[in-house]
Amino acid sequence: MTAEGLDGFAYEPACAHESEAARRHYWAVAIGLQAVDGLEVSPYVRRVADDYIAGARTLAETGELVRAHHAAGHDEASLEADLVGQRIAELLAASPFCLAPEMLPEIHRYLFQDLDASVYHPGEFKVERMVKQEDILNGDSVLYADPLAYEMALKGVFATEQAKSYGALAKDELAGFCHSIAFIWQIHPFYEGNTRTVAVFSALYLNQLGFDVSNEPFEHHARYFRDALVRAMYRNAPAGIFPDESFLVKFYENLIGRGAASFDREELICLPLFENPALLRNVDSAEALDTSKLA
Known part of the structure; x- marks a missing residue:
């Protein structure tokens, strides 16, 4: 038991406690916000997002896939929406904030x-x-x-x-x-x-x-x-x-x-x-x- 663990509970990565609903929320907001500038994510990103929501991939893994997908020149019309959407999902999941x-x-x-x-x-x-x-x-x-x-x-x-x-x-x-x-x-x-x-x-x-x-x-x-x-x-x-x-x-x-x-x-x-x-x-x-x- 550590000095900070008098109750017996260990510190764990926050992502270990993410629910499927939370993962769906991150991507729904990330995809929806692209409409602000008339943008739409590609079907490919929707598929990898679904894998993340289902728990089959981590958010880091989806990011690697999305960036590799565009590095290969696929879905040029969705480049901005896909890459920014991925980053929005990452920020919402991490929840960094300072006022x-x-x-x-x-x-x-x-x-x-x-x-x-x-x-x-x-x-x-x-x-x-x-x-x-x-x-x-x-x-x-x-x-x-x-x-x-x-x-x-x-x-x-x-x-x-x-x-x-x-x-x-x-x-x-x-x-x-x-x-x-x-x-x-x-x-x-x-x-x-x-x-x-x-x-x-x-x-x-x-x-x-x-x-x-x-x-x-x-x-x-x-x-x-x-x-x-x-x-x-x-x-x-x-x-x-x-x-x-x-x-x-x-x-x-x-x-x-x-x-x-x-x-x-x-x-x-x-x-x-x-x-x-x-x-x-x-x-x-x-x-x-x-x-x-x-x-």
């Missing part, structure tokens, strides 16, 4: 380490502010943070989170949690994969807070999740559109097993931007997806 600004680039570095560094820049911050047109905004973009503000903004939001003491995540607490997640997402510091990085961060954070995260919302409604983040951070005073975090709160309520709300993307559409495309704020109105009402 510090450095955690975000560490997650990004881990997720995108197998891809072209000149394109994905794993763990590196962008040097130029970008825009991204959104369907629900008729082609307008959220006003993402400028690179000069990345570190200050991350330090600020993490300091705010560190000062909190969450309980059962009742409605007000969950709203505060969602506000922080949306703010971190709006900083958008990475070249690619910001939404997947923030989603994994939030799942690890909720696990640290003692909550079981359902795979169903990410598995089947990943696109709604991204659109909810857009609505939580889009502001356009002339159009009468202001940040609305209620959609994101609804998503996270379902994520932690409360309620069974339906997810309809149409409720996220900002109609004033379609009724008057001239109101687009962060891109030229000529770039509206529907320009039929432009004078």
Whole structure:
């Protein structure tokens, strides 16, 4: 008996106590999150994931197989989805977490380490502010943070989170949690994969807070999740559109097993931007997806 083992129980690897349900959860979230960027994993990855879920292979073994599969040039169209999906499953299984600004680039570095560094820049911050047109905004973009503000903004939001003491995540607490997640997402510091990085961060954070995260919302409604983040951070005073975090709160309520709300993307559409495309704020109105009402 060791000095730390007065009760007679030995320390064991956490993976020795993984249930089949837990293994299924890791891969369901990993596969579902690829839909955030319109990606889909290959049938090959689904097969090796099924082997892992059934306990026939370890997660390390599936990783070796997936990376070897792509090193041989197979399923090029699914390269990003397969490799990032594998890394998401690994992170969810390991559950590393620290409530510090450095955690975000560490997650990004881990997720995108197998891809072209000149394109994905794993763990590196962008040097130029970008825009991204959104369907629900008729082609307008959220006003993402400028690179000069990345570190200050991350330090600020993490300091705010560190000062909190969450309980059962009742409605007000969950709203505060969602506000922080949306703010971190709006900083958008990475070249690619910001939404997947923030989603994994939030799942690890909720696990640290003692909550079981359902795979169903990410598995089947990943696109709604991204659109909810857009609505939580889009502001356009002339159009009468202001940040609305209620959609994101609804998503996270379902994520932690409360309620069974339906997810309809149409409720996220900002109609004033379609009724008057001239109101687009962060891109030229000529770039509206529907320009039929432009004078």
